[in-house]
């Protein structure tokens with residue numbers, strides 16, 4: 001569904017420009033490809049802009065100038081109106097590299113007031129960090145559900161801008177939009193609300209059916225391993241290494257937006273869930289519509305928290321904290337029980353030398369991490385150990401069991417009970433006996449041994 005300008009606003013260029021920063025919604029645009037656009041980045045204070053620049057590069061947008069201005073953020077306009085007027089002149093330069101700059105990006109999560117003011121002064125589209133992320137999500141979303149989720153988040157962000165504009169008009173802070181301006185805006189807000197209601201209905205239907213599917217899997221005795229971590233941590237690569245299933249792997253932030261479920265290779269009872277990554281500082285409202293996406297990974301029996309070991313310790317610590325905080329937040333919101341085990345997995349170990357490995361171990365000790373795995377999906381290092389640990393976490397340690405007199409009903413019952421209480425990874429049948437390698441908890445094993453004392457031998 002597309003929103004278009006209501007009749008009262010058509011032809012009123014000022015309003016069109018006013019809302020260019022609202023992701024084009026009012027203009028009826030649903031642009032998802034921003035490749036080749038030129039932008040100017042505004043940074044207040046001395047901040048590390050590398051992550052934002054990475055996100056921008058991922059979208060194929062070229063930053064022609066990075067303007068850093070020391071000092072405090074101006075509450076009304078981020079940069080101060082004087083500086084913005086100067087920038088307006090820069091935007092009028094018709095020579096390279098400033099020719100055709102169509103985007104201003106702020107290195108911050110801006111307020112609606114700041115976005116509207118900058119847009120009014122400069123007359124070009126303005127994004128803050130959240131809008132940039134939403135535009136990126138929108139260009140990577142491929143399924144109907146992912147598109148719906150992103151659209152909801154974008155509409156919510158747009159609504160804050162529209163409300164701000166209504167408030168500016170009704171309080172008369174900015175003249176020049178005419179008396180009917182606020183009413184026209186209200187009409188847009190109403191039609192946006194209608195679209196929101198329809199999209200939310202569709203999404204909640206989808207969330208409901210995926211929740212039913214998860215419940216069915218649980219009833220069938222299937223176990224799930226959820227992969228979580230900061231964006232680009234290597235989740236999809238590990239998913240592929242464990243499941244053998246081909247998924248999109250890219251050196252891009254947020255390559256994965258929708259959950260993918262796959263069976264662990266050769267072990268159909270264990271499912272793996274790959275999903276969207278985390279990133280610093282996304283306001284909750286922007287992610288509210290992604291709830292069902294997170295649920296696939298969070299409602300699992302084990303959570304593997306992936307950490308990119310090729311990062312510096314400071315960077316890794318920052319991403320670890322963000323992921324941990326976000327995880328706890330999502331878990332508390334989703335009313336699901338926290339998974340039984342949460343395990344740290346250091347990825348990309350092939351890129352680490354001995355010294356880095358040593359630092360990682362030190363960090364893991366200091367962070368009081370109980371279980372840590374060191375893997376490389378590229379070289380295969382640690383993958384088999386991780387797979388075996390997953391079996392242990394889910395079912396218990398491996399035991400060798402001999403079931404005798406297999407033709408008897410009692411023995412068949414014993415085999416059935418073993419299969420439903422543990423995970424059989426090897427089976428050898430002879431005429432009269434079956435030997436099993438089974439991953440089972442000591443408790444369960446004891447119960448089965450007591451139930452079938454004559455039939456089962458624990459080797």
Ligand SMILES: Nc1nc2c(ncn2[C@@H]2O[C@H](COP(=O)(O)OP(=O)(O)OP(=O)(O)O)[C@@H](O)[C@H]2O)c(=O)[nH]1
Pocket residue numbers: 229230231232233234235236237238248249250251252253254255256257275276277347348349350351375376377378379
């Ligand atoms: N050297 C090396 N690179 C890896 C390894 N695992 C992943 N990568 C690279 O890291 C980048 C991100 O990998 P993905 O598996 O897409 O990461 P992700 O966590 O799924 O990323 P998003 O879905 O974007 O959040 C890709 O360029 C991968 O090739 C590894 O074990 N070693």
Ligand SMILES: [Mg+2]
Pocket residue numbers: 235236237248249255256275
């Ligand atoms: Mg991925």
